[in-house]
Amino acid sequence: MTDSIRTLALACRDAAATVAALDAARKAAVLVAMAEAIEHDADAILSANALDMAAARQKALSSAMLDRLALDPARVRAMADALRHVAGLPDPVGSVTRRETRPNGLTIERVRVPLGVVAMIYEARPNVTADAAGLCLKAGNGVILRGGSEALHSNRAIAAALGRALEISGISPHAITLVEDTRREVMVELLQLTDIVDLAIPRGGEGLIRFVAEHARVPVIKHYKGVCHLFVDKDADLALALALLVDGKTTRPAVCNALETLLVHRACAGQFLPAAVQALRARGVELRLCERGIAIAGDHTLATDDDYAAEFLDLVLAVKVVDGIDQAIHHIRRFGSDHTEVIATRDAQRADHFVRSLRSAVVMVNASSRFSDGGELGLGAEIGISTTRLHAYGPMGAESLTIERFVVRGNGQVRHAPT
Known part of the structure; x- marks a missing residue:
């Protein structure tokens, strides 16, 4: 078994060296060919997915897992479209991010180069197979998909x-x-290949990510859970805030950029919460509120600390009335997962305070959490959303799958004169 996974990884490393040498035009052409192949095989892909869906229903997998697993013609087209989008993006490989000339005449450049071999470990979401492959190729890497x-x-x-x-x-x-x-x-053995695999990226449930982090000897960038918050400030446009809430919670609750907790300033809670409850109930959302929220909105389940820390991935929302922006920030710091936070406010200074006070990978002002996505943020596709503060943080596109190295150009300089 060790020989088998090691043999696969070595073959990927050899192929990665070839990919790293491709120029931008050649990589773009390959990505377009990959998109065309996805479209050509759409019926076969959907038939294969039907087998997976039937088995998943038989195993009574959760609705969130079923949603992430399911493909339809639109999702297959989206995979192909994402590959074409990535093909058209600037090539990060070889880009010079900084150049300076030292007093001794040396020119110092920081140049982006491929990582090498990326191990992508993921659950459900078969679109990750195409997205990860396309982004890794664009960045000049080989990829091992598990x-x-x-x-x-x-x-x-x-x-x-x-x-x-x-x-x-x-x-x-x-x-x-x-x-x-x-x-x-077999996955554990892959994660031990420090001489072949340059980076592991787990993407899936909390259990999978913890397992990878605990068993890997290679570097790991975690794409951890999304406990995403919307804070409705005291001077928010309440119609705008309601639209952000409905979009963020109900359009696709099983994804990591869906809202899980609503925080409402007490000054506007009496007006906002009844309208929010009505809109969410109409869409089948189960609410878990604090005592003040229940007093305003009526009989609901009382929220616990476990609810505020939960990634429900379902039509369930935790709600808390807070005394002000600083209490909202404190709550997010305590229960958040550094994924995505949103503030609805008309006050630019308070918005800036919210942004500066939180270290989450994505912070939004008057925009839906559902835009926390590589495709929506101009990356073409994403290999995931990093909540690990290493070389990449937030949605990871092709550039995040490269690193900077130093290239030094001189004309014979030596550090010490000959003696």
Whole structure:
């Protein structure tokens, strides 16, 4: 088993060296070919996904998991569209982020280069197979894809299409390597390959991410849970705030950028909460409120600290009435997951205070949390949303899959004169 996963990883590393040498035009052409392959194989991909969905329903997986697992023609088209978008983005590889000339005449450049081999470990969401493959290729990397058993048929079909596009383009299909053995012991062995794998990125439930972080010997960027908050300030446009709440909570509650907690300034709670409760109830949302919120909005479940720390990934929302912006910030610092926070306010100074006081990966002013997404933020696609403060934080696109190195150009300078 060790030889098998090591052999796969070595083949990916060899292919990654070839990908790293491709110029921008060639990579763009390969990405377009990958998009065309996805579209060509759409029926096969959907048929494979139907097998996964049937098995998932038989296993009584959660509604959130089913939503992340499901593909339809629109989602397949979105995978292809994302690959084309990534193809059209500026190539991060070789870009010079800083250049200066030292007093001794040396020119110092900081240049972006590929990471090498990225191990992507994820659950459900078969679109990650295409997104991760496209972004890694754009950044000059090889990628080892280890999806969950619940999406194995879907991942196989997508990886087969992508691999065929690589072969047609004259590139080793090992640059995009799917690990079909989904046993956890195989994943652990992959995470031990410090001489081959340069970075591991887990994306999925809290249990998976903790498991990867605890067992990896390679560097890990965690894409942890999204306990996202909306704070409605005392002078907020309440119609705007209600729109942010409904969009953030109800449009797709099973994703990590969905709202999980609503914080409302006490000065506007009497007016805002009844309207919010009515709108959310009409959309099937279960509410868990603090005592002050219940007094305003009527009989509801009393929220606990566990509710405020929860990523429900469902039509459930925790609600708290706060005395002011600083109490809202304190609450977010205590219960948040450094993912995405939103403030609805008309006051620019208070908005700036909110932004400066929180260290979350994405902070929004008068905009829906659902925009916390690589595609919506101009990255074309995302490999995930990093909540780990390493070289990348927040939605990760192709540039986040590169690192900076120093390139020094001189004309014979030596540090010490000959003696």
